[in-house]
Amino acid sequence: MKVLNLQCAHQHSFEGWFASEDDFQSQLSRGLVECPMCADKSIQKLPSAPRLNLGVHEPTSAASQPAASQAVAQGPAQGAGSNAVATTGTPTGMGQAEQAAFLKAVRHVMAHTEDVGERFAEQARRMHYGEVEARSIRGQASAREAVELIEEGIDVMPLPLLPGVKETLQ
Structure with a gap:
């Protein structure tokens, strides 16, 4: 599973989950990927670093929202x-x-x-x-x-x- 950082032409950033890079490109070319905020279909993939799970996780609390x-x-x-x-x-x-x-x-x-x-x-x-x-x-x-x-x-x-x-x- 590939998790991609995406952004629409209106600068709304969101995450997309795809089976592979080919799956993302296929869905993008068929107009199936759209911004959840404004439904814009002009989507670009943002650069992202791999996430390393080192076993340390601090839960977020309601106070941090x-x-x-x-x-x-x-x-x-x-x-x-x-x-x-x-x-x-x-x-x-x-x-x-x-x-x-x-x-x-x-x-x-x-x-x-x-x-x-x-x-x-x-x-x-x-x-x-x-x-x-x-x-x-x-x-x-x-x-x-x-x-x-x-x-x-x-x-x-x-x-x-x-x-x-x-x-x-x-």
Whole structure:
């Protein structure tokens, strides 16, 4: 198994696991390798040093994780009426630790919210006005719908749509 350090044209770095160098080249040429952050298929292999396992491993603790990632992951679950609006766009300029924390937070939101799709604005209003029970939802809304919801006092949060979030990254 070959573990390769890869990077897309938008400077998102990620790891890819392949059976061999030929397998990587084959998948790359067929357009099967894409960035989990932005779905870019312009992928390059980064130079990397071999990993030597010397039998010494220090486990990472929750304290060593960036505080921001913990706050982001917990934020959407705190209020009963928390909502998320899915929009397009991906964060840029992130290092590997930030990318991992961001993906973890987005996966947490995906796992703890109900996808109402294009009915997001309608469902958010119905919950806000007490027509249906409040719950954490996510879905699609136009920028105009999101602004209208905010003007009505309904809490919404933009959430980038990432292709690798709903599926495993293998």
